Amino acid sequence: xxxxxxxxxxxxxxxxxxxxxxxxxxxxxxxxxxxxxxxxxxxxxxxxxxxxxxxxxxxxxxxxxxxxxxxxxxxxxxxxxxxxxxxxxxxxxxxxxxxxxxxxxxxxxxxxxxxxxxxxxxxxxxxxxxxxxxxxxxxxxxxxxxxxxxxxxxxxxxxxxxxxxxxxxxxxxxxxxxxxxxxxxxxxxxxxxxxxxxxxxxxxxxxxxxxxxxxxxxxxxxxxxxxxxxxxxxxxxxxxxxxxxxxxxxxxxxxxxxxxxxxxxxxxxxxxxxxxxxxxxxxxxxxxxxxxxxxxxxxxxxxxxxxxxxxxxxxxxxxxxxxxxxxxxxxxxxx
Amino acid sequence: xxxxxxxxxxxxxxxxxxxxxxxxxxxxxxxxxxxxxxxxxxxxxxxxxxxxxxxxxxxxxxxxxxxxxxxxxxxxxxxxxxxxxxxxxxxxxxxxxxxxxxxxxxxxxxxxxxxxxxxxxxxxxxxxxxxxxxxxxxxxxxxxxxxxxxxxxxxxxxxxxxxxxxxxxxxxxxxxxxxxxxxxxxxxxxxxxxxxxxxxxxxxxxxxxxxxxxxxxxxxxxxxxxxxxxxxxxxxxxxxxxxxxxxxxxxxxxxxxxxxxxxxxxxxxxxxxxxxxxxxxxxxxxxxxxxxxxxxxxxxxxxxxxxxxxxxxxxxxxxxxxxxxxxxxxxxxxx
DNA sequence: TTGTATGCGTTATCAA
DNA sequence: TTGATAACGCATACAA
Numbered sequence: 001x002x003x004x005x006x007x008x009x010x011x012x013x014x015x016x017x018x019x020x021x022x023x024x025x026x027x028x029x030x031x032x033x034x035x036x037x038x039x040x041x042x043x044x045x046x047x048x049x050x051x052x053x054x055x056x057x058x059x060x061x062x063x064x065x066x067x068x069x070x071x072x073x074x075x076x077x078x079x080x081x082x083x084x085x086x087x088x089x090x091x092x093x094x095x096x097x098x099x100x101x102x103x104x105x106x107x108x109x110x111x112x113x114x115x116x117x118x119x120x121x122x123x124x125x126x127x128x129x130x131x132x133x134x135x136x137x138x139x140x141x142x143x144x145x146x147x148x149x150x151x152x153x154x155x156x157x158x159x160x161x162x163x164x165x166x167x168x169x170x171x172x173x174x175x176x177x178x179x180x181x182x183x184x185x186x187x188x189x190x191x192x193x194x195x196x197x198x199x200x201x202x203x204x205x206x207x208x209x210x211x212x213x214x215x216x217x218x219x220x221x222x223x224x225x226x227x228x229x230x231x232x233x234x235x236x237x238x239x240x241x242x243x244x245x246x247x248x249x250x251x252x253x254x255x256x257x258x259x260x261x262x263x264x265x266x267x268x269x270x271x272x273x274x275x276x277x278x279x280x281x282x283x284x285x286x287x288x289x290x291x292x293x294x295x296x297x298x299x300x301x302x303x304x305x306x307x308x309x310x311x312x313x314x315x316x317x318x319x320x321x322x323x324x325x326x327x328x329x330x331x332x333x334x335x
Numbered sequence: 336x337x338x339x340x341x342x343x344x345x346x347x348x349x350x351x352x353x354x355x356x357x358x359x360x361x362x363x364x365x366x367x368x369x370x371x372x373x374x375x376x377x378x379x380x381x382x383x384x385x386x387x388x389x390x391x392x393x394x395x396x397x398x399x400x401x402x403x404x405x406x407x408x409x410x411x412x413x414x415x416x417x418x419x420x421x422x423x424x425x426x427x428x429x430x431x432x433x434x435x436x437x438x439x440x441x442x443x444x445x446x447x448x449x450x451x452x453x454x455x456x457x458x459x460x461x462x463x464x465x466x467x468x469x470x471x472x473x474x475x476x477x478x479x480x481x482x483x484x485x486x487x488x489x490x491x492x493x494x495x496x497x498x499x500x501x502x503x504x505x506x507x508x509x510x511x512x513x514x515x516x517x518x519x520x521x522x523x524x525x526x527x528x529x530x531x532x533x534x535x536x537x538x539x540x541x542x543x544x545x546x547x548x549x550x551x552x553x554x555x556x557x558x559x560x561x562x563x564x565x566x567x568x569x570x571x572x573x574x575x576x577x578x579x580x581x582x583x584x585x586x587x588x589x590x591x592x593x594x595x596x597x598x599x600x601x602x603x604x605x606x607x608x609x610x611x612x613x614x615x616x617x618x619x620x621x622x623x624x625x626x627x628x629x630x631x632x633x634x635x636x637x638x639x640x641x642x643x644x645x646x647x648x649x650x651x652x653x654x655x656x657x658x659x660x661x662x663x664x665x666x667x668x669x670x
Numbered sequence: 671t672t673g674t675a676t677g678c679g680t681t682a683t684c685a686a
Numbered sequence: 687t688t689g690a691t692a693a694c695g696c697a698t699a700c701a702a
């Protein structure tokens with residue numbers, strides 16, 4: 001297929017490439033010319049060659065999105081929010097999966113830089129920021145989403161995980177539980193630390209002594225979720241309630257409970273994290289902390305667009321979005 | 336950030352841009368020059384400007400992926416397969432969501448063409464092919480995934496849905512059921528037609544008369560799934576078993592069953608489609624037809640890569656992947 | 671406001 | 687094998 005160029009348009013409209021180019025970029029053009037150019041463009045089915053334009057302008061109208069794991073509900077919903085927003089601003093998304101691997105993250109980030117993206121939205125694998133600082137130092141806008149990075153000055157949009165976890169645990173306490181376990185995530189991940197802190201703060205505020213044996217830490221995986229739940233349930237003095245601090249962990253923990261033939265709320269009280277696709281299929285439905293997933297994506301995208309336009313005000317900006325909690329009979333009322 | 340160019344490399348390595356370019360494209364270069372060029376590249380942290388290269392070669396090493404709905408397990412897993420394969424071949428993915436809307440599909444397809452992608456993988460919204468034929472006629476490779484299109488000569492990779500549905504229904508019949516309902520999808524979608532056909536064939540082969548009142552057709556949505564199940568359960572003479580022919584429909588149907596407080600297998604026999612993330616959390620686990628999701632993505636990607644390399648042999652190639660069925664106690668044994 | 675000419679970084683053609 | 691150079695399609699500085 002041979003595409004029409006700006007030259008063809010100029011010829012057909014009896015103007016010059018300069019005029020056509022100016023028309024295309026929204027400059028003022030005599031209305032007679034404008035009309036003829038528009039006709040020619042329609043006639044030739046012309047569209048701008050983004051490569052040529054990019055070569056001149058050093059802009060690609062493309063944003064790189066790097067996610068540690070595509071295959072999960074949460075990531076996808078965040079992505080949808082971004083896709084929509086960036087689409088509205090005329091940006092395309094190049095999407096990559098870092099497969100929860102910091103080396104892949106480095107590599108893909110380099111790939112994106114080489115592909116000349118105008119900006120990057122990153123959900124980082126873990127607390128490691130040197131390679132990101134490199135990008136920022138080179139003037140490439142980066143917005144973190146879901147997770148911040150210690151000692152890295154970078155824009156970000158995250159959920160208020162401390163508060164989400166706090167309210168979950170406070171709810172459990174208010175229903176009369178004293179022995180409350182937590183399945184926490186890997187402590188080199190921002191959200192995992194925050195959620196553990198929320199748990200600890202709630203216990204402290206309600207004067208409940210922390211029992212270290214009730215704090216299980218694992219990766220953000222299904223396996224760690226079931227492993228953690230097995231561990232807690234196998235304790236000599238098991239907790240009466242468990243707070244599980246991530247999507248995959250929640251699925252895994254529920255699997256362990258179901259596997260043991262136990263009933264939520266009756267045999268073990270349970271508070272999970274993130275909306276399960278099938279939350280209504282489980283009896284009773286599961287109490288969870290729900291994040292503003294779409295907003296997370298939208299706001300990250302909007303912030304990035306602002307940066308790409310050259311507005312660097314307030315750097316680093318961090319948005320912290322409120323979470324909601326859904327409380328059900330999966331947490332038994334002891335009082 | 337100011338990127339080094341091939342010119343800088345030529346200067347530093349005391350060769351010419353021609354030689355450097357040839358080196359970069361794998362042609363033969365005297366080994367002394369090769370060494371000096373490699374040093375210079377490292378020294379300057381040079382990487383090829385894909386815009387300039389694309390402008391010359393008319394290739395972007397980018398593939399457009401258009402999916403009717405990002406936010407579902409099935410799509411994502413297919414996408415992961417594609418991402419991995421295309422990554423191996425040095426292609427980036429531009430991912431778009433057509434939001435189950437044929438106009439959006441048209442629009443995004445145009446956008447991708449304008450962005451000069453080298454090829455497109457499309458999961459079409461429905462049975463409409465003119466806009467796709469346009470692309471093919473213009474020499475842009477397109478591979479359909481999951482769904483073919485009537486009267487459109489186009490490469491594709493799909494599951495053998497007829498067979499999947501057939502075996503599901505045959506399994507139900509072999510467990511002694513005679514009154515078997517189906518929640519079918521929209522008949523302008525390839526997979527929906529195929530799965531309905533599988534159902535009908537199985538009934539025919541086992542000499543069971545088709546009762547039209549047991550055939551419910553709806554969109555591929557959760558709402559249609561629960562609506563369909565409500566309808567079937569509300570019949571004067573309801574079916575003893577129901578085959579549900581899509582992921583969303585399955586979720587919706589299960590929701591209706593759970594909502595009525597009925598138990599799978601005991602009160603109603605059930606066979607769904609696609610792996611639910613939480614299939615193990617439901618008691619009893621649900622019988623489903625499972626597709627080779629990753630393979631679907633991989634093979635579509637591989638086929639597209641072949642086409643983009645210029646190998647047009649066998650067009651149109653259609654791969655039809657086998658499905659598996661998972662059979663559980665959700666289908667009651669009547670005999 | 672318009673037309674002309676130059677350059678963005680690469681590949682490909684040509685002569686050496 | 688190499689170097690010099692034209693071209694890819696566009697945006698922009700400059701002169702008009």
